[in-house]
Amino acid sequence: MSLFNTQNIRIYNSLSGEKEVFKPLNEGYVGMYVCGPTVYSNVHLGNVRTFMSFDVVFRYLKHLDYKVRYVRNITDAGHLENDADEGEDRIAKKARLESIEPMEVVQRYTVDFHNILNEFNFLPPSIEPTATGHIIEQIEIIKSIIDNGFAYEVNGSVYFDIHKYNASKEYGILSKRKLEDLIHNTRALDGQSDKKNPQDFALWKKAEPQHIMRWPSPWSDGFPGWHLECTAMSTKYLGEQFDIHGGGMDLKFPHHECEIAQAEATNNKSPVNYWMHANMLIMNGKKMAKSTGNFILPNEIFSGDNPHITKAYLPSVARFFMLQAHYRSILDFTNNGLLASEKGFFRLMDAINIIDDLKISSTSSFDVNTWKQKCYDAMNDDFNTPILIATLFDAAKFINQVKDGSATITKEDLELLKQTIETFTFDILGLVNVSKENSGTDKLSGAVEILIKLRKEARLNKNFALSDKIRDELAEVGIQLNDSREGTTFTTS
RNA sequence: GACAAGGUGGCUGAAUGGUUAAGGCGACGGAUUGCAAAUCCGUUAUCUAUGAGUUCGAAUCUCAUCCUUGUCUCCA
Known part of the structure; x- marks a missing residue:
């Protein structure tokens, strides 16, 4: 019997706004897609938080014996710089600024991305496809959407016809927006003559002569639109319908909304059963932004080389800090928070590291089985890592009491306790054990x-x-x- | 401006209708120590932005106001 038969997960589905019992399309198998980074600069710490949330989801589903295919893409074609202007793409722009090849930018920041995630002890996804590797698939989807009457071509570019779509489908179903409101709120755009309506979005853009990243297509030499790659890659590797789609809250509109529209316009099916959105990371109570200096790079946390923190922190400490907040809550990244988490983290590690030295008794003053189920209950409730960590501290306190002689434990219970706390701490939360002691050379x-x-x-x-x-x-x-x-x-x- | 999420103790951060509102940090008390630090144990919110309402009962539901973050335009 697989563990998933005994543990019922409930997931907060952004589509319904409620927690729903998780039931995969195919019993025992889970398909999960998470929107990956655009590799035109160093990975943003908030992006790391999002991926960390889904790393834990991935780890927990695997722990429950699900066969999980986790797809997280690399966006190496760049999103359009600005839908309203010539459609310059971020990666091409960066390449010109630095006088290097676009793929050189992609290579550099892909390596940086993987390095950072390795430091944080992320599990690699099952498939990590790139947008540029799926141009053909994207062109095929555009053809289907045109055939189905939901897109039109103008001057070598192809646009998705939102108004046509909204006549028979519901655009805004995920973000709870209404097309009328969008029309009302759309600002007048100048030089925007190609689109029938400002709400329409590009599926294919004709490249200007100076545009470096370009591919041939039935409509023009150009490049795919900003939302298409995720539809192409998720469909290719997970099917027309799959279980979980994740990403940052900021991607909900328009990106994920457009993904739904594209998939519906292609297959006439809602592509995703459970939409999950991780909330934002802020710093010192304010938005994290390079322009204001309220900013930190992930590797600066490890080196301590940033004015917003007073010391270097282990990757696991930063990981522990982030997992102490629920993924759907805004998290405030502060030095004080990190310091507090560091102490707590070492307290937990110290407790785990003394388990083998505990004295065994003929009775237990702690119900290990009930405690173990509490750990599962926490994760089953929409992956509530803060509750799980609080529960782990219950065990840490008990371990210390046994060491102190004020509590007792049997050999069997000790085995179960050790195995359970290590599974949840290291396999599921993905923390790395460290001993504070004798850390010198x-x-x-x-x-x-x-x-x-x-x-x-x-x-x-x-x-x-x-x-x-x-x-x-x-x-x-x-x-x-x-x-x-x-x-x-x-x-x- | 519109829409979305949220505002909980000294800090951080759980709990979404029902006994004493998790946990971590800090603070305080104790154990330990030659004294400290470290470690361990214990205590620590008559109350959940503000005001009104629904209910036998609300942090949790409704309305209004203020504030924060996100999206609407590149930004994770």
Whole structure:
């Protein structure tokens, strides 16, 4: 019997606005698509948060014995710079600025993206397709949409006819917008003569002579529109209908709305059963933006090289910090929050790392099976990682009590506790175990051990002036001595 | 301006109709220590932006007001 038979997941579906029991189209199999990054610059930390949320979803579904195909694309063709102007694409623009080939930009930032995600201990998706590798598929979809009467060609470009679509379908079904409101709110655009209506969006754009990224098509040498790649790649690898589609809240409109319209216009089917949207990351209570300086790059968290943070943080600490908030809540990225999470993270790790040293008793004062189900309940409830972490701390407290002698545990329960806490902490949350102690190099450890020995002798001789001098001066260079009954260890900061 | 999500303790962040509103950090008290730090244990919101309403009962539903974030235009 597979685990998914005993655990019922409920997912908040953006389409319905409610939590729904998750039932995949094919029992035992899950198809999941997440909109990946546009690789024209370093990956945005908020984007990392979104992908982290879905990394945990992926990990949990796999843990429940589902066979998951997780597709996360790389957008290497660039979205249109501005739908209203010549349709310059972000990657081509960046390439010209830096005088390099477009694919060089793509290569550089794809590598950066993968490096950052590796640091954060992400699982690679099952398929990571690129937009430029699926131009043919995108052209085929455009043909179908034209054949079905929902798109029109003007001067070598093809546009999706929103008004025609809305006559028989519902444009705005995901973002709860009404076409009338959109019309009312659309500003007058100048030089916008090709489209029948301002709400229409491009499926294919004819390339200007100077445009570097271009492909032949029945309509012109050009490039695909901004929303098409996700429809093409999700359909190709997951089918006309699949289970979960995820992305950042900012993509809900128009990107995901257009994906639905494109798929409906092609296959006359709603493409996705469960739409999931991760909320935004802000910093110090404000929007994170390069232009205001309220900004941090992911690798600056690891190096500490950013004015908004006071020290370097382990990737797992940052990961723990983000998972302490629910994916549908706005998360405020602050140095104080990181500091608090760092302490909590090490507290959890310390508890896990002493499990093997615990004394076994003939009875348990803790109901491990009930606690284990609480862990599942947390994740089953729309992947509620903050509740899961709180539950893990229940176990951490119990572990410390056993160590203290104020609680007891049997051999069998200890086995179950250890296995469960490690599964949820490392396999599902994707945290990486670390021991704070003896984190220095071998040579440093040897040198500090000598000082610890000297200090111990001084203390035995009640030469506290000397012992405190050793302790304080080590602290000044960032080496913290930790006394306990068992002896003295040290940590470096 | 329109639409969407949200405003919970010193900070962070869960809980969406029903006993004492999770957890982490901090603070305070205790254990430990020669004294500290580290570690461990315990305590810590008569109350959920503001005002009104629905209900036997609301943080949770409704309305209004204020504020924040997002989208509507490139931005994760």
